[in-house]
Amino acid sequence: MNERLRRNPRTEAIWTQLNEALAALSTSTGRRELDIVDVGGGSGVFAVPLARIGHRVTVVDPSPNALATLARRAAEEGVGDQVTGVQGDAAGLAGVVGPAGADVVVCHGVLEVVDDVSGAVTAIAAALRPGGVASVVVAQRYAAVLAKALAGHFADARRLLDDPDGHWGRSDPLPRRFDESGVRALLTGAGLRVDEVHGVRVLTDLVAGSVVDDPAEVAALAELEAAAVAHPAFRAVAAALHVLATKA
Numbered sequence: 001m002n003e004r005l006r007r008n009p010r011t012e013a014i015w016t017q018l019n020e021a022l023a024a025l026s027t028s029t030g031r032r033e034l035d036i037v038d039v040g041g042g043s044g045v046f047a048v049p050l051a052r053i054g055h056r057v058t059v060v061d062p063s064p065n066a067l068a069t070l071a072r073r074a075a076e077e078g079v080g081d082q083v084t085g086v087q088g089d090a091a092g093l094a095g096v097v098g099p100a101g102a103d104v105v106v107c108h109g110v111l112e113v114v115d116d117v118s119g120a121v122t123a124i125a126a127a128l129r130p131g132g133v134a135s136v137v138v139a140q141r142y143a144a145v146l147a148k149a150l151a152g153h154f155a156d157a158r159r160l161l162d163d164p165d166g167h168w169g170r171s172d173p174l175p176r177r178f179d180e181s182g183v184r185a186l187l188t189g190a191g192l193r194v195d196e197v198h199g200v201r202v203l204t205d206l207v208a209g210s211v212v213d214d215p216a217e218v219a220a221l222a223e224l225e226a227a228a229v230a231h232p233a234f235r236a237v238a239a240a241l242h243v244l245a246t247k248a
């Protein structure tokens, strides 16, 4: 596999943080193979690699097309028997996995689009076993303000800056965006303990694809991104926040 395919600077930091959480959970539970639910897991960008490292993964997603791609990708990667796709909604998770059935719930890039965000987070908490971990990635509001302004969409940038939630209920909604205090309050309100919050996709989303077109540049961007993710000054403007939270 070439370097371009092997490294993905946008998701490397998320994988590093998630792998550390999985390793700690395997140690505390004494089980190497964990039960993971990937809510809104789509075509399996995270689910299939998680199965490949030995976990059982259930993807719950409303999109039949995404689930079909998931099944194909899992079969191609030789993990068809470890990945189950179920058509469903985040807020209805309990009906799919049952209460306290999961060691880990992955919810990446989904809370921006669900109708009922607090219902979704409550369902995620209910699906976790005590000591289980939620891995949540959400798009961050301040980065979206910068991106809108740089694209010349000044009115949208102003709406995002002034009004964290109000834009969602409008007839011309922008996707929901979060800030750190908001996502912390959301998860804590559902009974989860927030252990870690990382800013991710700090620089990768600002870099045009056309300037990263050989493996050495991909590797250099990945190294730069890793350094920026570790730098607290960038956290507030990272394109996304990766939160790890534990069910008490």
Ligand SMILES: C[S@@+](CC[C@H](N)C(=O)[O-])C[C@H]1O[C@@H](n2cnc3c(N)ncnc32)[C@H](O)[C@@H]1O
Residues within 6 Å of the ligand: 039, 040, 041, 042, 043, 045, 046, 060, 061, 062, 063, 066, 088, 089, 090, 091, 107, 108, 109, 110, 113, 114, 115
């Ligand atoms: C941006 S994609 C993220 C896919 C994947 N989690 C990832 O990180 O690559 C958003 C996913 O959320 C799914 N989705 C949309 N509404 C949902 C809902 N109410 N409950 C669960 N998933 C939903 C979409 O079908 C899509 O697969």
